[in-house]
Amino acid sequence: GENVEQHPSTLSVQEGDSAVIKCTYSDSASNYFPWYKQELGKRPQLIIDIRSNVGEKKDQRIAVTLNKTAKHFSLHITETQPEDSAVYFCAARLGAQKLVFGQGTRLTINP
């Protein structure tokens, strides 16, 4: 089955700097890659996603890139703010709807 590896497990950056989180997946048939943000004590919420026919997608300060050949995708957050502090999960979908999640990255933005 699909396996998703996420790195780093923790990331600390200064406010205003950029943050990058990387994920790799194992099954080349995976076709959809969402990213979720989970604040402490809350539910995971979808923040951005990318499909396998697209190489990059951007939404304001966040962007996701996909390299199908290398089977990895990344989340980029620019001009980080304190409210960006959270746990971020990547995921990969194989077939109809089943998502496999990475282990998560705890992002801390230092003022």
Next chain:
Amino acid sequence: DAGVIQSPRHEVTEMGQEVTLRCKPISGHDYLFWYRQTMMRGLELLIYFNNNVPIDDSGMPEDRFSAKMPNASFSTLKIQPSEPRDSAVYFCASSSLQGAGYTFGSGTRLTVV
């Protein structure tokens, strides 16, 4: 749309007791998922349904766990008997084939003492 609704939000029970978690998916979503989240194991898919039919239950840890979806608007996850190692946050999520990603419920924090 009220989103995915789970109940209860918190459950504390004694080892050996039966626990039932409930979920109401978003109307029109034909997929429903049960996930368990712990610090050690992250987000684990337990089971998912399509059009009320269980499709993949390979993540259900053992026979003590069972899940049902009697209709399109309701699902339950039952643990009988419960054990301390079942303590976790259990999330329900729903999606549609045309939609993007999942919508998660607020979760049920289960503590078995």
